[in-house]
Amino acid sequence: MAKIAYILLCHKDPDAVVMQAERLTAAGDYMSIHFDASADRSAYDRIRGALSDNPNVTFARKRIRCGWGEWSLVQATLYAIEAAVDQFPRATHFYMLSGDCMAIKTAEYAHRFLDENDRDYIESHDYFESDWIKTGWKEERLIYRHWFNERTQKRRFYAMFHTQKKLGLKRDIPHDIQVMIGSQWWCLRRRTIEAILDFTRARRDVMRFFRMTWIPDETFFQTLVRHLIPEDEIESRTLTFLMFSDYGMPVTFYNDHYDLLLSQDFLFARKISPEAKELKARLGRLYAAHDVDFQISNEGRSLFTFLTGRGRIGRRFAMRFWETESTLGRERELMIVVCKKWHVAKRFLEQVRHVLNVPAIEYLFNEEGTNLPDLGGIQATLEKRTRHRRALMRMLFEYYETDRLIICMDSSNLDLMHDFFSDRSVTRLLEIECQFTDDYLIGHAHRVGLAGERTPRPTLERLLPTIRNDLTHEADLIRDAGFPRYHRVHEAEPPEVNAPKVADFLSIPEDQALGIMQAPHLFAD
Template identity: 75%
Template sequence: MARIAFILLCHKDPDAIIQQARRLTEAGDYVAIHFDARAKRSHFDKIIDGLGDNENVVMARRRIKCGWGAWSLVQATLYAVEAAEKAFPKATHFYMLSGDCMPIKSAAYTHAFLDGQDKDFIESFDFFESDWIKTGMKGDRLHYRHYFNERTQKRLFYGAFNLQKKLGLDRKVPADLQIMIGSQWWCLRRRTIEAVLKFTRDRRDVMRFFATTWIPDETFFQTLVRHLVPEAEIETRTLTFLMFSDYGMPLVFYNDHYDLLLSQDYLFARKISPEARELRRRLGALYTTDDAQFTISGEGPSLFKFLTGRGRIGRRFAQRFWETESSLGRERELMIITCKKWHVAKRLLDQARQATNVPGIEYLFNEEGTALPDLGGIQTTLEKRTRHRRALMRMLFDYYDTNRLMICLDPSNLDLMHDFYSDRSVTKLLEIKTDFSDDYLIGHAKRVGLAGERTPQETVDRLLPTIRYDVVFESDRIRDANFPHLYRIHESRTAEENTEALAEFLDVPPEKAHEIASTHYLFVD
């Protein structure tokens, strides 16, 4: 009978990980876990305490910091695969999962399905000939070396990329490989895993090549499996049910999707909402049921689109994403940096991004030209962003695959602050207090249209006290709002004095916060 070693990559929610691992091992299967080194040490220790006595669970031999689109995701997978291959000699299959995945079939059904299919299940389409990549970078993912993360180090990423193009430093794909692409959610037989691990030891040239490609989790295993396994033994599909919206975002399943999920020709589903507790409970109980019967219809994508298209608020399968009251998510943390001097907030955001690897976005509700990913049009204008602010933020959390996100807001956006604070997510606010010279305030008046190049000096002089009061008034309104988790740093204070507030806001050690607070050009106009 098939016995599965589940390869679980996760970075949050230790309680859910423990529950998931126990559920999977109760059916006689195995679990190998890589827990992101960026996550809190206390969360990792909680997983160890909760699963330490379970002989069917093993931890990856090393924890590394993972970043979307980076080689670290593949390396973390390999560490977990190596641990599982060594610890569980009876495992016949190795199945990639994330913390957002849950079974939509029973263990008995899953084992019988794999027993009847002597194949590897992995999406594996020709990288250059297929249309798997819809938008964005394609061949350049491979032909140039990518040392930086596009999401967290955008300037360095494109700076290094453009420099290589300018200098003609392109490279060729290893001659004996046909590069393939597909979803990272695969299920491979033991002999395939053994062949892949041997290949990684023997072909260091290929490992170096993939280590500097962009988004290698979509190409590494897909290419190696196709290279090592006869085509007749590969089923070019994933056994994990996942769909994407018209905006390119993964669809999230809720309590009323139980029947829909069970009827699909898949073994697991992704993503299950953390707030869909009843769905999680029912799917968890399903996996250990021996006599469950399944009628496979496989109409998931078309049925989902039909039902959500007909939905109204409160109705079965109603669309949730664009409701005004939609939540960012109870487990998420929105970190707002507000400062009248936008360049100061942007500098601090950039330093915080580098120090914490938390994605950060500049004044997206104030500047039309703020760099944003393509989210299907919702991001195109300030009016759309503001009107659908919660939907936009939720899409950005999903896009960056994170539970923590930083943004910059102008102090005048008090209504947005109130709205975000009223959400079920955790909202934190850092106000940067700066000094304002007369020259700066005059420049500000010209930028917002209160004055022009030909405005008489006496008019400007009369405006200055009003403008200065307006800046103070915005700060007072923020103070009077009594927001929880409100922190302040001041230009007039020393780095040591600003360190405590920064450490609490960013949830970083004091020495890291002090390093940010000591940025010598932070407050320079």
């Protein structure tokens, strides 16, 4: 059975460290602690005193001062690992933690998970080929030597960098290693940890290289594991659930995140707010519990992206500036059908095709598989279609040899609507407003990845008002845009009320429009 030795790096809150150690070791697991030498010695003494009678806790034999981005973080980790390897011969796995991490599964679940999955869990991506580093330095982290801490000795840090760059003092990466990068929160098997320790003693050249790299805690273990362990024994992911805001800051979890955290496919979560005392208490009790059934839905990151995005002006980042394309043609007429329920708009178009000899194209800006003619590659991807929207529409007009064209759009495509209405061509818009049941909104949440098959019903019910408000907001934005030649029909209105609007939109007699709106099952889900 798996037994975990937790490697804990911490620098504050001694009472929380003691509590965390007692919780995790109570289930039979182990912990090795490195407490930052920069912190108050009395805090360290309190931790040692409180845990002195716990045989499942050990301490790094040497304490060092740690700084963000420095080799010291890796060295502190190695000191704690060495102590754990020596002190806990029965430990089968070594799990990297911080003081802000807490278990979101039971020990029983964690042990079973590791028993059933004989592999190392460490996020590791090719340093140069991946896009893991979004902004800032990339190769500069490796090919120049970094002696100083960028946060505490900024002038010296950048002076040494610019001096090396000016003098061309680049260095080579050890020829036989492929540098990898990823999160520092890993879980490694004992044989992997022992192989790493053997490597650190045998390859002084690699150790010298990493000691002078910048932010080595994102590259050292990630590189060595890939160098020493077969690829099919590595899962390139972390077992610690963490998220970052679009400002690059870690997302903090609070008391009301309990259900969300338990439904994620991870063993731990980071970071838990110090003020979230209720959450910490509940998670602490959870780790020692038995026979808990977890419903894994794993929608945490998509939910966070969705919910945080709602608060921005315009419900998203500022509208993009797309390259100006020439006009579709003053004599041409583009008719846009907007509907959130795509199947309803497609049925509407099918009825239109029976009465009107006009090319009608379904959600070409929303569905990759929309049936389009070969237009030289511009139609190949959604990204190309959207970026070259006017060129695409001109080519469709020309391909079908027509001056009238009907297309479908999602109600979220407001920027596209603005662009087409600003053109010299005649643009008309028909919004088909539908009613949304709770079951439909739940299905919508599943389709767009906001929820999974196992998302608990209470979580879905809390999410439904936000989704409903979001759809309402999209419809309001369309109406507030003040588009000319705008028409709106509603599912709840009788066909006789909707028909004149459809007739005006399509420029057809009202009896034909009535036939379209009376089609059976037009609004059925």
